[in-house]
Amino acid sequence: MRAVTDRIDRDGPITFADYMRLALYDPAEGFYARRVPGSGAGYRTSPSLSEWFGRLFARWATSVWEDLGRPDPFTVVEAGAGRADLAAQALEAFEGPLRWVIVEPFDDVAARQRERLGAWGTAVSWQRSLGDEPPVVGCVVANEVLDNQPVHLLEKAGGQAVEIHIGVADGRLVEVPAPLSDPALGPLVAAALDELEDGDRFEVSPAAADCVTRAAGTLRRGTVLVIDYGDEEPDLWRRRPSGSLVTYRDEGLGMDLLADPGEADITAHVNFSALARAAAAAGMVPEPLRTQREWLQALGAGQVADDLRRRQEEAELAGDHAGMVQLLAERSRLSALSARGGLGDLLVFSARKG
Numbered sequence: 184m185r186a187v188t189d190r191i192d193r194d195g196p197i198t199f200a201d202y203m204r205l206a207l208y209d210p211a212e213g214f215y216a217r218r219v220p221g222s223g224a225g226y227r228t229s230p231s232l233s234e235w236f237g238r239l240f241a242r243w244a245t246s247v248w249e250d251l252g253r254p255d256p257f258t259v260v261e262a263g264a265g266r267a268d269l270a271a272q273a274l275e276a277f278e279g280p281l282r283w284v285i286v287e288p289f290d291d292v293a294a295r296q297r298e299r300l301g302a303w304g305t306a307v308s309w310q311r312s313l314g315d316e317p318p319v320v321g322c323v324v325a326n327e328v329l330d331n332q333p334v335h336l337l338e339k340a341g342g343q344a345v346e347i348h349i350g351v352a353d354g355r356l357v358e359v360p361a362p363l364s365d366p367a368l369g370p371l372v373a374a375a376l377d378e379l380e381d382g383d384r385f386e387v388s389p390a391a392a393d394c395v396t397r398a399a400g401t402l403r404r405g406t407v408l409v410i411d412y413g414d415e416e417p418d419l420w421r422r423r424p425s426g427s428l429v430t431y432r433d434e435g436l437g438m439d440l441l442a443d444p445g446e447a448d449i450t451a452h453v454n455f456s457a458l459a460r461a462a463a464a465a466g467m468v469p470e471p472l473r474t475q476r477e478w479l480q481a482l483g484a485g486q487v488a489d490d491l492r493r494r495q496e497e498a499e500l501a502g503d504h505a506g507m508v509q510l511l512a513e514r515s516r517l518s519a520l521s522a523r524g525g526l527g528d529l530l531v532f533s534a535r536k537g
């Protein structure tokens with residue numbers, strides 16, 4: 184990837200965070216600049232899998248709307264909407280004066296989202312980055328976006344943290360251990376060092392925490408909702424002493440972070456303790472962390488599944504084979520949202536303002 188090698192030729196080894204930023208977001212060659220999320224075979228986010236994700240999200244948004252005293256308009260700001268599945272599902276299901284703002288840095292992706300959501304007219308609008316518009320009353324949602332924020336990659340060596348940089352040797356990308364690139368990382372790495380052994384690796388993401396800070400600034404009153412893979416401290420480090428970074432390609436999961444930058448998604452587990460600290464520092468009140476399974480259950484996913492099963496049995500009794508198969512498929516997509524070892528293990532973080 185020219186953007187990476189040119190930058191290293193010019194500046195010398197770069198931090199893993201800079202490498203990840205170029206690999207995913209370089210405007211010409213970055214993974215997310217060149218494809219609409221959802222176009223790959225292995226892509227499976229909750230809203231892309233089941234229409235019930237957006238419908239149940241709409242129930243959650245309705246409760247936020249009611250808690251806020253039914254403001255008109257009520258605005259949902261969605262960071263990184265991908266194929267706009269969540270927006271389409273929730274706009275259809277929400278019963279109230281809903282405005283939807285998509286935060287999308289890439290014009291091509293925004294153009295596809297516009298096509299998908301055209302029917303909603305001026306109820307939907309776009310902005311390039313969080314905080315571009317005056318604060319709103321409503322909520323900010325980010326589903327599987329924070330795990331794609333650039334992370335600094337660190338290793339414990341001789342009791343200290345070294346930061347893994349990326350350089351070039353013999354025409355190939357290689358890891359280059361170096362001192363911390365920024366003294367501001369010091370306090371963020373200190374707690375992890377106490378939990379880890381020499382040779383262990385971990386990540387810190389000021390960029391992910393910054394998303395929460397900017398989300399807080401986007402709200403006059405309302406709730407920030409972040410759904411992602413991750414953990415709290417210290418389990419985040421203890422459970423994965425070699426770090427959490429992985430790649431996703433159409434062929435599946437990979438561990439070679441330096442192979443073909445721009446051709447693979449790169450993700451790291453989100454540090455939800457760091458998000459709670461960022462929310463509190465921005466004047467928000469974090470709510471208890473839940474799994475997606477618990478969150479959906481509280482929104483009535485169990486009753487929806489029972490209803491689909493009943494209708495499926497009725498279709499079967501009536502000899503409506505096509506209807507029965509369709510309801511079975513709908514129910515199995517719904518249950519995948521709560522699956523153990525899968526999407527159900529995603530964590531749901533929320534924090535309130537005002």
Ligand SMILES: C[S@@+](CC[C@H](N)C(=O)[O-])C[C@H]1O[C@@H](n2cnc3c(N)ncnc32)[C@H](O)[C@@H]1O
Nearest residue numbers: 215220228262263264265286287288326327328
């Ligand atoms: C894995 S996709 C998730 C898409 C969608 N939320 C879904 O659940 O299907 C992550 C998306 O977030 C976008 N993204 C990453 N950082 C962002 C930011 N700071 N603001 C807006 N979008 C961002 C990426 O470009 C990518 O389109």
